[in-house]
Each structure stands twice: as structure tokens, then as C-alpha cells.
Amino acid sequence: MTKCIKNVICTFCGTLCDDLEVDVSDDGKRIEQVRNACAIGAEKYLHVGNPGRVVVPRMRQADGTYKDVSYDEAIDFTAKTLLKAKKPLMYGWSSTNCEAIAEGNVLAEKIGGVVDNCATVCHGSSLLAIQDTGVPSCTLGEVKNRADRIIFWGCNPAHAHPRHMSRYSIFPRGFFSAKGQKGRKIICVDCRETDTAKVADHFVRIKQSYDYEVFDALRTLLRGEEIPDEVGGVPREKLQELIDICKGGRFVTLFFGMGLTHTLGRNHNIDAGINFIRDLNDYTKATLIAMRGHYNVTGAGQVLGWQYGYPFACDLSRLTTARHNPGETTSVDLLVRHEVDACMVIASDLAAHFPFEATRRMAHIPTITLDPHICMSTELSDLHIPVAIVGVEVGGCCYRMDNVPIDTRKVIDAPEGVLTDEEVFQRINKRVDELLAEAGCKDAAEYLEYLEKQEA
């Protein structure tokens, strides 16, 4: 007999679908079946039981092989490495719950580290633009119930957020959008004709990296001014048609993705996008939402935001003040410029998603990775601490892409002895306190002096 757990929250992408049904075995240890999830979500739940799961920490030996160690040894090693480092980088956070992030920030503050989350390589530029310009936004519920004009710009939900279109943006019938897809006009702007473009009513192909120009042209048209015959590979008539469609709607929502933040212009593209939406509000109701990738990258920014005032790239190495200077305190720059001397990767895969120049630096400094699975980062780090999977083996608060907090659920037990992210951080914190007390130091800076004296 299996028992069915309803309304499970999928912890993979920023859509955070909350209607999954998961069949688990009677002893609550195995997942038998997953319903309602997309291909990625289903794989996430079903592969948990695959053989080869790491259940004890692994330490890299001098010859490159790995040796199993106990959690105590692993935590001691981590505490000492972080304390010894002048400026450790603590990167990741986007695939764990907010409770663990808060606990991790306590540690970062103690050891004087730089805290940075995945936004730094995905929507960091959007956050910069939002700081500059503000953000006329809404929740996905409003989109579902009200929106009749949807624009996807530089994003590809068909691949990256597979159920986004069916739950919120294209197909669902809502209170004021009873006709569902028939009542909506979908526009897709991209340099590739993506699978999202194929389901859109209007596909606008722009030349790669011409987003800023096209936004600008749209704003110019909206104000009734003249533009050249062609902008960024799009004819003027097409742009005018877009404006007419948007103006004719009751509620416009622009979803934008990394097609805007990864190309030339970065935050200025988003700036232009936000201002376009703001201008559009003279004619109709218009909003925009960033398509956040990892399921809790938004939460990582939220926690960091309410604790230190900055959503990413927060440098706590001065111990008393938090600093945020994109280009200086952002992970890629810190690694490439060799400014950090130890690295902790938490619930994200730095080595698989950073440019190689940064990864190479990470591989050459002491690195500790907290991840439930084997990934590129674990294979390049000195210590891999396995943890329970959030949303499967432990619950916790996560933020959806529209900044709505959702409490995720536990469906099965974690393998015996495996700790959660939060517990690991609590124990590292305790160990750091012990080490400081033993040395009679009040903070990490004093501890560095103490170490220097010891060596001399």
C-alpha cells in the first residue's frame, strides 16, 4: 500500500508549483509515483531513490581520491578553514530554504565572509535596475486572473519553467480571464525562435543584443514620435503593431528572463523594460515579473535584503558593516581577481554555471560544498557535505518568482544520519564559537592575529 500526499510543492524552478501529488511507500522512505509535475519536477522526485546517493561527508585526499569522514570532522574542517581565511566567499543559497539561509548568514557575519547568491549570474542586473528605477510588479495570481496581454522577453518558459504557461500565463482561466488562452494575446520577443515563440500569437525576432534599442523604440512609438524604418532587425510596422496590441489590453504583463540580463546592456536593458512598462501604465494596467530560475533564489535575496539591506553580493568581511558593490563584491569578479581565499558553495553548482576562469580559481582554493548530490562543484572541492533535499526530505520557507513565500513540505525521510542545511550551519556556528572561545578571541579578525602569532 502506498499513501498519497497531496499539494506537494515542487522545489526545482521559480514557479514553485504547489499542486503535486506524490505517492510514498508505507514506511515513508521511498517515492513511488509523482503526478502533476513537469518532466523536470518528476525527475527531481523520482531520482531521489536512485542508487549512489552520498550519505556521509567526503574529503578530498592529496592524490585526488575521496575519503569518507564523519559529520563532526567535516564541521571542524569547515569551521577552521573559514576562520583561517581572510575573505571567504559563501556562494549559492538558491536551492535551500530561508531558514538555512538565515542561519548561514549568521555564520558569514561571524567569520567575515562575502555572501552572494545565484542572482549574481542570473537576475543580479535586474535587481540593480529595480534599485535604480523601481518595479511595477504583481503576483502570478493576478496574472492568472486578470492578464490579457502577456509578453515573454528573453525568456523561454517552455524549457526553463515548463508549467508556468499552463498555471499562470497562457492557458489558465481566471476570474476576469474566463476565456483562458482565447482571451489572451501572447507576444514573444527573442533572438531565437524558441518553443515558447511557437505557442505565441506574435513572435518578434530581434537581433542578438539589440534589446535596449528595441525597448527604446517602443517607448518612442508609445509617445507618438518617429523611429527609423528598422530597429534591431524589427520593422517599424511590427513594433507599432506591438504597441497597438499592448494598448488595447486591459492588463499587460511582461515576463523577462536571462536573455536580457546576460547580453550587452545588462541592467540597462531591464531599466528600459521597466520604463516601457511604466509608460504603458498611461494607457492601461501594466506590470512585469522576472523569471527567476532556481526555486528559492528570490528567497535568498529576500533574506539577505531584510538582514543587511542588499539582495546579493553582500560583503561582510569588515565584520561591522555590510558592503555591496556590484563588479567588486560579486562572486565572479572576486574569484577572477583572486580576492577570496576560501570558498563555500551552498545548494548551488558554482563549477557548472560560472565562467571557467572563475571555476579554476575556486578549484585552487580550499572549497567546501554543501549539496545533496554529486555535482561539478563537489568534484572540484576539498570537502563535500551531503544534506537533506529541501521540499522532499525537509520543509521550509521558499519564495516564488513573484516574491510570494510558500511553505514547502517534507514527503519522505532523509537517509539515516543525513543532516539538513540548517543543522549543518547550526553546528558550524557552534564550532566557530568554540574555536574563538578556546583562542580567547572576540571575533574573526582577532583570530587571524592569534593564528599569525601561533605560527611565529
Next chain:
Amino acid sequence: MTAGTPSPLVNLFEKEDFEDWSKPHLVGATTEYSSLLALQAKKEGGERKYGNGIIVSVVTCTEIKQGVAIETGKTSQAYFDACSVIELDDEDFKTLGINKNTNVRVTSAAGTVVLKAIGARQGLYPGLAHIPMGPWANIVVPSYTYSTGEPCFCGFDCLIEPAPEAKIESAVKLMHEKCGLEYVGDPHYD
């Protein structure tokens, strides 16, 4: 040029010794950035051919196959199949004079990697190529961030050359080799 010989552009991108702390590391990839401009200049000249290869603008994006494979495991065959490819436009296959599913050497200002060239899964245009996000793509992604923290994941120029004999490395091996670490074999993949 025959397959297997290094690309003429590679020495253009000779790096400073990365372990040498005495040298300034001001803007990580300024060197790359200027050679990127050199490539760009070539492209603006209207001529995309270079030697026996072509210069294309590359974007790296997520894909559902890659997403599923991440969950299967980053050392799995599925991840390898999903990510160690480069999508080219049909027109570019003609210009290169190769068939689909041939290995090519992709060189950017940041590095060189061997990938399998496949037909576009999602519509491209001539001169635009796509590599799914992952370790292979990141070898060629320039790390210059324009002071935002975000590297050039989309819209950087690459030279694509046919390399039918060259082998595509597994993710872990590739990373180890490029990082100058000893590779002791990957129990999950080899």
C-alpha cells in the same frame, strides 16, 4: 588546417600565469575583452569566414533536456548528451562544409572546447549559435562582467572549426584538466 591542430586564435588568448599573485588582476578578463573586440571587428568587416572555420555569435541558455539531466545527475550520460553540443543554423553547416552531428572546435576569447555540432532545436539564424548552459559552455564564456557581476553568457563571438577526429571530454574530466588538477577517474561516468 587539419583537424587536431590548435586554432590560429588560441595564442591570441594566451593568459597570464593564473597562479602568479604578483601580477595585477585588475579586471579579470580585460585581455579577453580586447581580443573579443578584435573578433568583433572581423565580423563587422562582413566576412564571417576565418581559416576553415566561421565566426558566430553564441548564446548559452537553459533547456528542458538539460534541466531534467541536472536532476538525473551531472555526471550522467543524459547530462553529457544534453549539454556537450552546439546548435548551428543550417546555413552555417553549409558554410562550414560539414554534416550535422560532426564534432567541432569552439574557440572564444576565453578558451577552447570540443563539442558536437547539431541542427537547431529551436530556430536560429545564420551567425547565431546556441550551447546549452553547463560546464562545456562555460569553458568559452568570457568572465568580463561590465561591473554588474554577470559574465557574458549571451552574445560572445566564437570561432567554429570542424574537428571530426577530436574527442568530447566528460564534464568532470574536462573541468579537472582545464583547472590543472589531477584526474583520477570518475566512478560515476567512466
